[in-house]
Amino acid sequence: MDTTAHTDTLSLLGNWSSIIGLLLTIVLAVIGYLINDRIKEIQRNIQFDVRIKNLIRQLEKSKSNYPKYFQDYATSINNIRFEVSQTEVILKNIRDKVNGQEKKVVNKLLDQVWRMKVGNFINEQDRKRGLWISVQAMFIKRLETSEQDLWKFYTELSALQTQLENLIEDKKIKRYE
Numbered sequence: 001m002d003t004t005a006h007t008d009t010l011s012l013l014g015n016w017s018s019i020i021g022l023l024l025t026i027v028l029a030v031i032g033y034l035i036n037d038r039i040k041e042i043q044r045n046i047q048f049d050v051r052i053k054n055l056i057r058q059l060e061k062s063k064s065n066y067p068k069y070f071q072d073y074a075t076s077i078n079n080i081r082f083e084v085s086q087t088e089v090i091l092k093n094i095r096d097k098v099n100g101q102e103k104k105v106v107n108k109l110l111d112q113v114w115r116m117k118v119g120n121f122i123n124e125q126d127r128k129r130g131l132w133i134s135v136q137a138m139f140i141k142r143l144e145t146s147e148q149d150l151w152k153f154y155t156e157l158s159a160l161q162t163q164l165e166n167l168i169e170d171k172k173i174k175r176y177e
Helices: 002-063 066-071 073-095 101-118 131-139 147-175
Strands: none
Touching: 002 073, 002 147, 066 073, 066 147, 073 101, 073 147, 101 147
16 A cells, blocks of 8 residues: 555656646746747837938938929829839838837838829829719729829828837937836
């Protein structure tokens, strides 16, 4: 009976060791996930700090070309397509360095860029109108870009630039708290 009691004690000890080991593994996995998440956040912040000012300057330069295209929209379509492609590269680079609200804004702008790249450029007066077109537009994204759409894109780019500049200032203040 002595060996049976000894075997039962070892078996009980082994079972508890397994349970404790499993719990410890789960806790360490969660801690590892949190540490990895924090490391990614630190890397994103470092990339943001190092690159964002240059990216904002590039965005400003690209954005500054749009107003001249409004003067002669119909003949500037090739230039607009080129500039939209340049802006897309900058926005994709910015998207990798921001998160939260700024990332949502960048993604929205990139959706507009995609529509401009694959769609047609039209004059606003050529845009089809009517009840059926309005109903259809609720379900299908039209791939047309008019002067008005380009102006909206330009103003949203300007707003993003301001938002990023404010974020830089907010991060400077946060460091000193």
